Each structure stands twice: as C-alpha cells, then as structure tokens.
Amino acid sequence: MLTSIKIASFLLLLTTLGFFYGIIPRENILAFMSLKTLNMSTTPTVNTTVNSPFDVLKAGNSIFFVESTDRMKLPALVLCAVESAARVYKDRPVAFFLKGLSDTNTEELVKKHFPTLTPQSNIYFFPLKFEELFNNTPLHSWFSKINTQQQSFWTHVSSDGCRLVLVWKYGGVYMDTDVISIRIIPKQDFLAAESATYSSNGVFGFTRGHDFTQKCMEDFVQNYNSKIWGQQGPLLLTRVAKRLYSVPHFSEKEDIMCGNVTVFNPDRFYxxxxxxxxxxxxxxxxxxxxxxxxxxxxxxxxxxxxxxxVPGSNVLADHLFKEYCPSTYEAILRKEITYH
Structure with a gap:
C-alpha cells in the first residue's frame, strides 16, 4: 500500500512538472537555468575604440587621463590613479588617452596591458593622436608649425596642451596619472591651488568651451616657450587666473570663488x-x-x-592603494605583474 502511494505521488509530480514546462516559455526556463553559468563565465567588458570619443564624452562630465609617451607598460601608480577615479566616479566615463595605443589595438590587447583596469566598466581607452585632437582648436596653428624633435620637455608640453584641449572640447575633469581619487569633487568649474601662490594643472575641471580654458589655450600659443619648465603648465594656469580673476594668496583653509570658478585651497589635493x-x-x-x-x-x-x-609595508601609500585601488593592490600583493 505504501509503495503504491509513493508511485502515485511520483507520477503526480511528473505530471505537474510537465504541465508547467508546457505553459512556461522555453527560453525563460533556459534563461533561468543558465543564469549562474552566465554570471560565472562573463568576462568584464573592455571599452576600446568602438565608440568615438564624442559618443562617450558628450555628456560633458568625464574624467580625463593622458599618457603622452609611447609606453604601454604603466607603473602601478598610474593604474591606481585610473582605477581609483573609476571607483569614485562610478556613473561617469573615465577616459584614458594613450599615445602608444593605436586604432588596431583589440580588446584582448587592452586586457593584456591593463588587467587590473578591465573590471571597471566605465573606463574607456582611446589612442592619443595630437593632430586629430588639436585640429579645430586654438592650439592647431601652434602644433602645425613646431618641430617636436627640437622642443625641450616635449613630453610634458604635449601633455599640457592635450589636457587643456580635452577639457575645453568635451568638458570634465583632468587628473595627472599620479593623483589618487578619494571622494567626488563637488564643483564643475574649478582650479586647484598647489600652494599659496600657484595654481596646479595636475587637477582642474571646467564645462565645455569655458572661457578660462579658451584663454589658457590662447596664452599657450602667444607665450609659448618650451625651454621654461611649467611655462605651458602650472605657470600658464596661474598667470591666466591672476589676469582674469585676481586670485589672492591663500591664508586660510577655505576655498575662493572667482566669478563662477572655484579655486580650491591646497588641502583639497595637496x-x-x-x-x-x-x-x-x-x-x-x-x-x-x-x-x-x-x-x-x-x-x-x-x-x-x-x-x-612595497605591499604590506604599512607606509601611507600602502594604505591608500589598499583602500582606493584594491584591484591594483591585490595584483601587486600577489606579486603579479600589473602590466604585460
């Protein structure tokens, strides 16, 4: 009797399952069954050059990084800077322009060079092409005339020009590749004071086409001198800010408003x-x-x-890497090469 009840129960279960299988669309069942496998096998999306810079950056709120040399084996600090920005600004594109990246670079090649960055889906990699970037900007006339081989500090000068154009053309925040982001910058139009008297060009942000970046590019061309260190960099931003806004010396830990531009006090970034x-x-x-x-x-x-x-050394940088760029830190900790 007990055996008969068990058999009857089993047949009823099969009938019920068959009924639901018949009324539930097969693709839904397959989707449910494969969900775990899909999540396990999906690799992070790498954003290469499928989209044009404008398509990605048109919202005007991007974070920009520039590598103006041909190197693709980037130090851990560079990787940390980009990773930390992507983590802090989760809903904004982080655009990394590299001179060593070409249009022929594939997604797999980008993964190979930047394994610690690929998990961050808001990082976009673009080739840095000077002629294309400077075209139709106030810097084009300057770039078309100079002999780059004869310029002192060309790597730095070209980077100075690129960051100005990117912020002017698209709008957003530029950061040097040795800047670790720890929280969101609350202003759109801003300068970062490096000291009581100097503005930095290592971090700055403006809306697209802002008058300040326009004036900076004009001054870049008019007062160009590659033999003076920083002439096209922090010295440029400092003299234009003084001319336009009469920025006073910082004597307190407060930010200064100059028109619609915030000048952050040195504690904000330095x-x-x-x-x-x-x-x-x-x-x-x-x-x-x-x-x-x-x-x-x-x-x-x-x-x-x-x-x-040195991971585990307990120095300040060790703590910063661990907290703000954990993927890069873990790769170093495991003694894995952070680039290939």
Missing part, C-alpha cells in the same frame, strides 16, 4: 606639499584622514629615486 612627498612612502604613527581632500597628488615627478610601493 595636503602633503611638494617638498614633503616622501611622506607618502613613510610609516605614520597616526594615519591622516584627509577629510578635507578630494584627491591626493603623490608627486611622482619628484620621485627621482624611483621609490615604489
């Missing part, structure tokens, strides 16, 4: 001054909170000793 850059690679008795900062400039240009991060 809480560790240039002359104290080694502090990023030292152990602190008490870790700073950087509560008043939006990003941190690690002064890589000053690091002529090529001091690099």
């Amino acid at each position: 809480p560790v001054p240039c002359g104290e850059w080694r502090k990023y690679y030292q152990v602190w008795d008490k870790l700073p909170t950087f509560d008043n900062s939006y990003a941190l400039h690690l002064w890589n240009s000053m690091n002529r000793e090529k001091i690099s991060l």
